[in-house]
Amino acid sequence: MHKNIRLTLLSVALFSAVPYVSAEQATSTVTHTKTHKTVHHTAQTKHATASKKAEVKKTVHHTPHKTAHATAHHAIARAKPVAHAVVADQPQIASGSAMVVDLADGKVLYASHPDRVRPIASLTKLMTAMVVLDAHQPLNDMLSVDISHTPEMRGVFSRVKLNSEISRRNMLLLALMSxxxxxxxxxxxxxxxxxxxxxxxxxxxxxxxxxxxxxxxxPTGLSPSNVSTARDLSKLVMASRQYPLIGELSTTREDEAQFSHPNYSLPFRNTNHLIFRDNWDIQLTKTGYTDKAGHCLVMRTVINKRPVALVVLDAFGKYTHFADASRIRTWLETGKASPVPAAALAYKQEKTTDMASNEPVQSGE
Structure with a gap:
């Protein structure tokens, strides 16, 4: 009970608005925890680093723009693995890994452990939807609810009645939206x-x-053996642009599903809280959660008037993945970032240690 209360309070704290600090202030906070020797070395090299940044900025300014989808896909695929240490001038996050990629040119805008392989929970359902649509089966076909081939479903609660029927399109809607x-x-x-x-x-x-x-x-994401990385999922988000129906269904805020045999209806609501906020332009989304995967989020959205793929994995609080998405967006748009609460970082370390034990998945969506 105490652990649940602690998690709830932490989640609310993460999701609440916090004062912005500059990237330099955030860097200073992180650097303060290092040894005196490291701080002294940083002070000695500050001027040289500033000069190098000016040279890099000049070089980037004269780099010609690349073209569209093929170039973007190639850029992501060929990108070198990002070092495990978070880049000093980008915001620290509470989630285990994250990546933001500009879908117009393939440029990596943010990366934190993007090649760390993790269970992905219900982010799996994006691939499930793609495979369904690739088969070109009629979307108005009525399908019976059948979980007999998915042993991971045993004991998992659902309001949907076994053997009842609904159209393939609405099956996709329920899988993606809720x-x-x-x-x-x-x-x-x-x-x-x-x-x-x-x-x-x-x-x-x-x-x-x-x-x-x-x-x-x-196909559900309940198995911890469904694994991926933030970089790989960025490629999946890029490919999703060829599936407009997935974008439409995954961003539906709420709907009421009508089942037959027997006849009944159920209300469903989107699992991404950011969908209900007008200050986000979200064109595709999927959330996920299991005990082993943590809270996960992918979105195709717009940041700084640029189309991007945003991936957050392995978040340790109910709202942490949403808070980190907002934290990264604010930094990309303003150069400022809200700090991660110390309690969140401590809990992140504690959860990382706990994950070393092979505990079974207890719940998930």
Whole structure:
């Protein structure tokens, strides 16, 4: 009980607005925790670093712009792994890893442990939706709710009744908008060639997109064996531009689903709180959570009038992934960033230690 109260209070603190500080102030806070020797060395090299930054800025200014989708995909695929240490002048985040990529030119705008392989929970459902749409089956076909091929679904609560029916399009809506696990499992069960063929298609699609550190074993994300990286998921978000229906369904705020056999209706709501905020232009989104994956978020959105893929993985509080997304956006737009509360960083370290033990997944969406 005390741990749950602590997590709730921490989550609210992370999501609340906090005063902005400059990138230099944030850097100073981080540097203060290092040894006296490091601080002294930083002071000695400050002037030289400033000169180098001026030279880099001049060089970037004269770099010709590259072209569209093919160049962007190539740039992400060829990008060198980012060092595990967070770059000094970018904001610190509470989440385990994150990445923001400009979809127009493939430039990496922010990266924190982008190549760290992690369980991705219900972010899996974006690939599930792509594979469904690649099969070109009629969207108005009525499908029965069938989870018999997905053992990860055993014991997982859902309001959706087994064997009831709804259209394939609405199955996609429920899987993407509200992360309904039974909908995702049912979509795989009704795939041409069957469930196993569906899983093979998911992994084949990942390979085709250059997602070299991604692997799927089931369509919902409940299994911790569904893994990826922030960099790989940026490639998936880029590919999502070829699937406008996924963008439409995933950004639907709320809807009421009508089922038959038996007849009943259920209200559903989007799992991304930022969808309900008018100051975000979100064109595609998916959230995810399991005990092992933490809270996860991907979005195709607009920052500084540029189309971007934003990925946040392994967040340790109910609202941490949303707070980190806002923190990164503010930094990209203003050069300022709100600090991460010390309690959040301490909890992050504690959770990292806890993850070393192989505890079973207890819950998820």
């Amino acid at each position: 992360s309904e696990n039974r909908a995702a499992a049912s979509l795989a069960a009704h795939y041409p060639g069957g469930y196993d063929a569906f899983i093979r298609a998911m992994n084949a699609k990942a390979r085709a997109l250059g997602m070299t550190h991604t692997h799927y074993v089931e």
